[in-house]
Amino acid sequence: MVVVQKYGGSSVADKDKILNVAKKIKARIEKGDKVIVIVSAMGKTTDNLINLAKSISNKPHPREMDMLLTTGEQVSIALLSIALNELGVKAKSFNAFQLNILTTHEHTKARIKDINSSKILKELKKNAAIIIAGFQGITESGDLTTLGRGGSDTTAVAVAGKLNVPCEIYSDVDGIYTCDPRIIPNAKKISYITYDDILELSSLGAKVLHSRAVELAKKYNVKLYCASSFSNKEGTWVVNKIPEWLEQPVVTGATIEKNQIKITLSNLPKNETLIERVFKVLSEKNINIDMISMYSDEKYYHLSFSILDDLKKIIIDAIKEIDSSLNITYQGPFDKVSVVGVGMKSSPGVAARFFKTISKINAKPELVTTSEIKISVLVLKEFSQILLNALADEFSLKE
Amino acid sequence: MVVVQKYGGSSVADKDKILNVAKKIKARIEKGDKVIVIVSAMGKTTDNLINLAKSISNKPHPREMDMLLTTGEQVSIALLSIALNELGVKAKSFNAFQLNILTTHEHTKARIKDINSSKILKELKKNAAIIIAGFQGITESGDLTTLGRGGSDTTAVAVAGKLNVPCEIYSDVDGIYTCDPRIIPNAKKISYITYDDILELSSLGAKVLHSRAVELAKKYNVKLYCASSFSNKEGTWVVNKIPEWLEQPVVTGATIEKNQIKITLSNLPKNETLIERVFKVLSEKNINIDMISMYSDEKYYHLSFSILDDLKKIIIDAIKEIDSSLNITYQGPFDKVSVVGVGMKSSPGVAARFFKTISKINAKPELVTTSEIKISVLVLKEFSQILLNALADEFSLKE
Incomplete structure (x- = not known):
């Protein structure tokens, strides 16, 4: 079987970790698989290169920035391939340009257009492992590009999608949990989660998987498996549909997002072009505006939305510029607490249980939004962890 | 005019030095020239990458080693191009593969086979400066290669030769001197030197120019100019023939090479296959054997040659393996003192003046070799600097 494995920067941060990854790959090959490995830059390399460029120019030329940043992944693939060959595994490393990972021309945030899978398959016949630099691409005119933050995940999913094989994402986190284990120590690890749920729970998956890669996996129906590169614990599968033999939970997970400000525009004239x-x-x-809630009375619209705390000044100034007489206020900071689950669609009463939990702890909902698979509320910061814990009990998110 | 400039690792060792180089290039462009810049990796980058690879494998896979090392130059070209664009100079950086700098397949010591000059000329029409990664190449099958030590000089000379333009080599040394200025503080700086002389004086030019690049420059008759990247002092031209308006010196320069061992095989049976x-x-x-001297009497051959001190054990063991009864001895360490000059060809009496100088300081010549443009002698270490100084006086090598 052919499998795509992706190792993040913390998994290849130094020579011992690189050797550890090489041993894991070797063990997998000895089980009879062929492995295509996508690697990120070592540890903090990308950040260090960005800082170096910014010490020379406030606004480094984007094409040259990509020329600079792609070196990070190239170092990793070379060292991992050296380690594998040292362990007796026939491995060969490739930059994106060597496999024709074609992208758009938008430097520092390019999108993959195509991948030359025939070259990968040809090299896979001659080698036990193919090591590919993540995050990189090349344009039709031969310029190097990068895919933006989380780009290595995107490369891995794109390669897996093109070859129609599963994709394993290894990092320093051993899977996806129903709640942040730093807040709810006995949060359950999730065995199977849908693409839709993980997209809504992005803050739970953020350290494991980049949203863009999940979207791509959903589009090409690539089975993802997220696990730790430092242990052999079972990780989390991200799939289109939870397997039928598993009971579909009503709520898959719950999250807190901190430092939300509620902006309110009250008594807006009933003029939609203003909004x-x-x-x-x-x-x-x-x-990026997050929660939006609007209600109207006979005379006016009243609009509230939530944003990150550090943006409030920019936003208020921007809105005042439209019309300085607008009645704009802000409150906060609040925390946003959400529950997510595709199971909510077929399971009525989640909203009722959600509000019952809020009232049980005497929190006051400042702003509420709902979607088919998510309910979110803004509460005062001192209530957020208590609420998360109460929701974890209510929706069986603990071990 | 189009000119090739090469900046070594010490000239781009940090962001301030990179900005300094960018300013020099900008000033040149403002004089009306277009500049093709070849850059080495920053400071000790290549050594650091080699050490990192060796911490993973004693004998890193050569193809993967090249994959690793080529990142060093890629970082430099990106940062220099960022600096130039920051200064308002339209600059664009290129890896070797993007200009089809085709090489042989010998990883870590590949040789340039061809360069796509039309791409360079096309990009030069659209940009004021083209920044090219030195030291790198690509094979016809698309693998990255490196050219070995001094490879950036080779890239620079090859590009200049292909375009038939002069090549300026900038480093932390401001030119080539008749003698090492650390030993002879008032050694003259050489304005013009021939390819042949600099090849014989490689130890004087070593910090400025790699021999391989000089050989290539000679082959394609590329005019080289060596100067400091940190000052505006006149440097040294390396050319095929000293301009006629300049007086050709008899001796161009004098050098000391330290730690030479003299190996002697005496009373060898007169059997050439043994030698x-x-x-x-x-x-x-x-x-690499350096000086060789052989004489024969009626019955025997007697052979002496010089080698570097740290090789003596390997050499003696190797020769004993041929025939353990061979009469092999070694003496030293000595220093080797040489004078070099194409002017010697047309100027008899140099040998006489050389030996007169040796005898004046009461040194004892242990081994002597001569070529058309060079005379070398092994002397005891305590005599070498005295002899160099006396030779510098005899042959007018001082200011």
Whole structure:
């Protein structure tokens, strides 16, 4: 069987960790598999290179930035291949350009357009392991590109998708849990989770998997497996549908996102173009708005939305620019607590259980939003961990 | 005019030095030239990468070693290009593969076969500076290669030769001197030197120019100019023939090479195959023999040659293996003192003046060899600096 494995920066941070990864790959090959390995840059390499460039230029030329950053992955693939050959495994490393990992021209945030899978398959016949630099690409005109943060995950999923094989993502985290184990120490590890749930639970998966890679995996139906590169504990499968022999939980997980500010525009004249202009000015400044809630009475619209604390000044100034007479206020910081689960679709009453839990701990919901598979609430910071814990009890998220 | 400039590792060792190089290039462009820049890896990068690989494997896979080492130059070209663009100079960096710098397949010591000059010329029309990674190449099958030590000089000379333009080599040394200025503080700086003289004086030029690059420059008649990247002092031109308006000196320079051992095989039976076998076994062990002197009497051959001190055990063991009864002895360490100059060819009496100088300081010549443009002698270590100084006086090598 052919399998794609991806090892993140912390898994190859030094020579001992590289040798550890090489041993894991060797063990897998000895079981009869052929392994395509995608590697990130060692430890903090990418950050260090960015800082070096920024010490020379406030706004480094994006094409040259990609020329610089792609070296990080090239060092990792070479060292891992040296380690594998040292262990007697026939391995060969490749930069993205050597496998024609074609991308768009948007430097520092390019998107993969195609991969030359025939070259990979040809090299896989001659070698036990193929080591591919993650995060990199090449344009049709021969310029090096990078895929942005989480780019190595994207490379791994794209290669797996192209070859129609599963993709294993190894990092320093041993899987995805129902809640952050630093807050809920007996949070359950999730064996199977759907693409949709992990996208909604991105803060739980953030250290394990980049959202963009999950979206790509969903698009090409690539089975993902996330586990630790430092242990042999069972990890988490990310799939299209939970296997039928497993009971589908109502709620898959619960999260806290900190430092949310609630911005309120009250008594807005009933003029939809005004609301449109508010959101347009925010999107022009590349500000991601999270929760949005709007209600209208006879005379006015009243709009609330949540944003990250450090953005509040920019946002208020931007909105004042539209019309300085707008009645804008902010409150917070709050924490946002959410529960997520595709099981909610077929299981009525989750909202009722959610609000029952809020009222049981006497928290006051400041802002509530819901989707088909997610309910979120803003509460005062002192309530967030208590609420998370109560929700974990209510929805059986603990061991 | 188009000019090739090469900056060594010490010239781009940190961000301030990179900015300094960028300013020099900018100033040159403002004079109306277009500049093709070849850069080495920053400071000790290559050594650090080699040590990292050796911490993983005693004998790192050569293909993967090249994959690793080529990152050093890629970082330099990216940062230099970022610096130039920051200064408002339109610059673009290229790896060797992007310009089709085709090499042989011998990893870690490949040789350049061809360069795609049309791509360089095309990019030079659109940009003021083209930054090219030195030391790198690519094979016809798409594998990355490196050119061995001094490889960036080789890249620079090869590009200059292909485009038929001069090549300027910048380092932390401001030119080539008649003698090592650390020993002879008032040694003259040489304005013009021939390829042949610099090849014989390699120890004087070693910190400035790699012999392989000089050989290539000679082959393609590329005018070289060596100067400091940190000052504007006049440097040294390396050319085919000293310009006629300059007086050709008899002796161009004088050098000391330290720690030479004299190996003597005395009373060898008059059997040439034995001597052949001695040299064959040494060449099989990749040992470079320097001075060789042989004389024969009625019954025997007597052979002496010089080698570096740390090789003596390997050599004696190797020769004993041929025939354990061979009468082999060694003496030393000595220092080797040489004078070099193409002017010697047309100027008789240099040998006489050389030996007169030796006898004036009461040194005893242990081994002497001569070529058309070089005379060398082994003397006791305590005499070498005195002899160099006396020779510098005799042959007008001082200011």
